[in-house]
Amino acid sequence: EIAVPDFIRAIAPYVPGKPIEELERELGLSRVVKLASNENPLGPSPMAVQAMQKAMVKLHRYPDGSAYYLTEALATHMQVAPECLVLGNGSDDVIAMAVRAFMRTGEKAVMPHPAFLMYDILVKTVGGISVPVPLQGMDLDLDGMVAAVEDETRMVFVTNPNNPTGRFIPLDRMVAFLDAIPSSVLVLLDEAYIEFVNDGDRYSGVSLLTTYPNLVVLRTFSKAYGLAGIRVGYGVMAKEVALWLHRVRQPFNVNLLAQAGALAALEDDGFLQETRKLVSDGIRWLSEQLEAMGLITHPSEANFFLVDVKREGKKVFEAMLAKGIIVRSMHGYGFPRCIRITAGLPEENRMLMDALREVLCEIP
Ligand code: PMP
Numbered sequence: 610e611i612a613v614p615d616f617i618r619a620i621a622p623y624v625p626g627k628p629i630e631e632l633e634r635e636l637g638l639s640r641v642v643k644l645a646s647n648e649n650p651l652g653p654s655p656m657a658v659q660a661m662q663k664a665m666v667k668l669h670r671y672p673d674g675s676a677y678y679l680t681e682a683l684a685t686h687m688q689v690a691p692e693c694l695v696l697g698n699g700s701d702d703v704i705a706m707a708v709r710a711f712m713r714t715g716e717k718a719v720m721p722h723p724a725f726l727m728y729d730i731l732v733k734t735v736g737g738i739s740v741p742v743p744l745q746g747m748d749l750d751l752d753g754m755v756a757a758v759e760d761e762t763r764m765v766f767v768t769n770p771n772n773p774t775g776r777f778i779p780l781d782r783m784v785a786f787l788d789a790i791p792s793s794v795l796v797l798l799d800e801a802y803i804e805f806v807n808d809g810d811r812y813s814g815v816s817l818l819t820t821y822p823n824l825v826v827l828r829t830f831s832k833a834y835g836l837a838g839i840r841v842g843y844g845v846m847a848k849e850v851a852l853w854l855h856r857v858r859q860p861f862n863v864n865l866l867a868q869a870g871a872l873a874a875l876e877d878d879g880f881l882q883e884t885r886k887l888v889s890d891g892i893r894w895l896s897e898q899l900e901a902m903g904l905i906t907h908p909s910e911a912n913f914f915l916v917d918v919k920r921e922g923k924k925v926f927e928a929m930l931a932k933g934i935i936v937r938s939m940h941g942y943g944f945p946r947c948i949r950i951t952a953g954l955p956e957e958n959r960m961l962m963d964a965l966r967e968v969l970c971e972i973p
Contacts, residue, residue, distance in 0.1 A: 649835030660873035700842025775909020891952030
């Protein structure tokens, strides 16, 4: 028998959803609508698709191991030196590098609970211990997270805007939090949804990097940029931190098509603005409809939001799924009466509302 370390045995596997086509076949439906994974309903930027098509003739070559052009473009975009960037096969990959570089068995990572599941899984892959800090209502308990830091703590995860609540931490609270975290503890500030934040509120942790050399800001092309399928994310950090992550980075971790697609998507600002408008209009419309039905919606600055369906959320999720509408059940996430909805196209949002009206009649 193969010896498996106890800390690997302790990892709860990430359970992927079924392929959409398989669900359509099983349910006998011509169209299943997925509003569960905070993807971009517009699809990819046409400019990104075109760039990837052009790059295809080079598929027999290894990708550029330094992702030179994408790194340069991101450096300009973020107004940092290229040496401050580490690119990954999704932002998950950057988290995995941080864990490999900075955490050993028995050391700890403080994180919100509930939070993006991969934080916990990746920490555990190296024998690290996750220290979950429950949300305070809809917000991260930043004081509680500071209080949870011990001698063995190597990193703290902060999600801004938060998933699944969509709440955004104002700058003064973020600064107070960063001041209170020892400089030997890495702060992984996950800004996966930052592009959706209202213009009046938005700031990025990138502007704080010179003050806090222990800060790593995580970004992704999977959400607002519409490229979840090609897996590109990145971290912005002090050059010294980046050097350690590069030591444990796989040399060709961002593939050739991904580099070409992300570079073109970054330049397609029109697509980004269209996405932001579609999402904010969608959330407003959905919230109005849901509130008119007597349900409670929670304000969000991301491309998803929580709705209190006033009954067991898991049952609503299952009944919606049977009608071909996939939302996210918050069962096991501390919000048993909620579902999480990603804003879709207007037509998808209408289909969701039609299905939900039926479902709520079926489940009193
Ligand atoms: N962080 C958060 C908060 C997320 O919700 C997600 C995706 N669900 C990710 C990171 C992962 O992003 P990527 O696709 O870049 O790995």
